[in-house]
Amino acid sequence: MPKFAVIVFPGTNCDFETVEAIRKAGGEAERVWYKESIKDFDGVVLPGGFSYADYLRAGAIAARQRIIEEVKELAKEGRPVLGICNGFQILTESGLLPGALRPNKIPRFICRWVHLKVRDVNTPFTQLYEPGEIIKMPIAHAEGNYYVDDPSRVRIVFQYSDKEGKITEEANPNGSVLNIAAVANEEGNVLGTMPHPERASDIHLGSEDGLRLFKSMVEWVKR
Amino acid sequence: MKWKVRVLVRLKEGLNDPEGRVIGNALKNLGYKVENLKVPKCFEFYLESDDPEKDVDEMCRRLLANPLIHTWEYTIEPVK
Numbered sequence: 001m002p003k004f005a006v007i008v009f010p011g012t013n014c015d016f017e018t019v020e021a022i023r024k025a026g027g028e029a030e031r032v033w034y035k036e037s038i039k040d041f042d043g044v045v046l047p048g049g050f051s052y053a054d055y056l057r058a059g060a061i062a063a064r065q066r067i068i069e070e071v072k073e074l075a076k077e078g079r080p081v082l083g084i085c086n087g088f089q090i091l092t093e094s095g096l097l098p099g100a101l102r103p104n105k106i107p108r109f110i111c112r113w114v115h116l117k118v119r120d121v122n123t124p125f126t127q128l129y130e131p132g133e134i135i136k137m138p139i140a141h142a143e144g145n146y147y148v149d150d151p152s153r154v155r156i157v158f159q160y161s162d163k164e165g166k167i168t169e170e171a172n173p174n175g176s177v178l179n180i181a182a183v184a185n186e187e188g189n190v191l192g193t194m195p196h197p198e199r200a201s202d203i204h205l206g207s208e209d210g211l212r213l214f215k216s217m218v219e220w221v222k223r
Numbered sequence: 224m225k226w227k228v229r230v231l232v233r234l235k236e237g238l239n240d241p242e243g244r245v246i247g248n249a250l251k252n253l254g255y256k257v258e259n260l261k262v263p264k265c266f267e268f269y270l271e272s273d274d275p276e277k278d279v280d281e282m283c284r285r286l287l288a289n290p291l292i293h294t295w296e297y298t299i300e301p302v303k
Contacts, residue, residue, distance in 0.1 A: 057289060064286060093289070100291050107241035147238070147292060175239070 002221035003028040005041040007071075009062045010034075013049035014084065014198055021201040025214035027221070034067045042221045043080035044071055046087025048140070048196060058101060058143040059089030068094050080124045080217050081190045085141055088182075088192030097185055097192045099148035104141070105175025111140040113206065114173055116181055116195060117161040123188040124220035126157060128212045134165045135209035137195035139173060139181075144194040146176035146183070157191060158182035225302040226275045232288045232295045233263040275299045 006018050008031050015031050022029035022045070029045075038044050051062035062068070068090070075081045075096055083091040091097040104110060115136055118129045129135070135158075148154050158181040162171040172179045174194075182193035197210025234240050240261050247260030266287055272278045276299065283295045 056286070060286065060289075100289050102238070102292065103241050105239065105241060107245055149291070 001026075001028045002042045002218050003030070003040075004217075005030060005032040005038040005044045007032050007034055007038065007044060007046050007067060009049070009051035009065070011050040011053055012047055012086070014047045014196065015049075017198040017201075018045055018047045018084065021198040021211060021214050022218065024201060025211055025218045027214070027218035034062070034065055036067075038067065038070050038074065041074070043082070043217060044074055046071070046081075046083040046090050047198070048085035048087060051086055051090065054086075054143070057089075057093065059086055059091075059093040062086075062090045063093035072096060075185070075190050078187065078189050080220060082125060082217065083190075083192040084196055084198065085139075085144075085194055088194055089143065091190060091192045096190050097183055098154055099146055099183065101143050101194070102145040102147050103143050104145050104173070107142070109140070109142040110144070110173050111138070112173070113138050114181070114195060115161050115163055115165075115171065116158040117165050117167065118157070119159055120155060120157045120184065120188075123155075123157060123184050123191060125184075125191045125213050125216050127220060128216040132165065134161060134163065136207045137197055137200040137210050138206075139195050140199075141174070141194055144174040144176065146174075146180045146194070148177060151178050151180070154180070155184040155186065155188065156180055156182075157184050158193060158195065224271070224273065226270045226272060227300045227302050228266075228268055228270050228275065228279055228297060230266040230279065230283060230287055230295060230297040231263045232266070232283070232293050233261060235292055235294055238292055269302060270299075
């Protein structure tokens, strides 16, 4: 059974929920303290939270820890690396994903459900979605405003949209360029997402749309 | 040799600075004619180094700034 490491830094949250979502999706998962090693795992997830209290910039300090060198090795081997929220910030800060996550356009913490349009189903994380499908997941962040100098060169995976799938300014919660909510690296095996799939992995939470992301990841490793 | 270092990290021109905008508006509400307020980050520290210019520039590139969105400047003075 594919085994995933869920890395825990000081200030991480949603790690237990992420482990639970991976198990529900048919994989094995274990929380790994950032001072330990992830060498024996098939993939890795950097969950949400406020690593090092978001001091300096969100994700900046975590991105310079030794375990991130191991994450880079794992990514280079083509294994799946998923960053959720603070994990996304860590992935951009470490250079594993292009761009930067800046404070929200209106500088306050946002916590609410959003609609997303699935733009790329050719990644290990989205192969079970339909192209153009509209899904529902929650966001919870103060620094989710995605910026990149040349968005045409970025592999966009999810975009903030309205219920009908229209990409409008009103549907953009944080000011991200081109309503970008999730991006992948060129190879597709590293994904950063501001919306939280683990918080949308059970119908009792309000949506199961996020569970398919973990199922995609687990099935992709099984291949 | 020991140095006193002060680094200022700024958002690149043209990038929206929401914190600056809110503080600028608060000053405007107090009646001041404030425009284009920015909030750079300032770091002050002592550094033991034989080549402080090289080390400080490297620190900015590697951690203190994000070169995609920031510019930086610094002053380095010898500590007597």
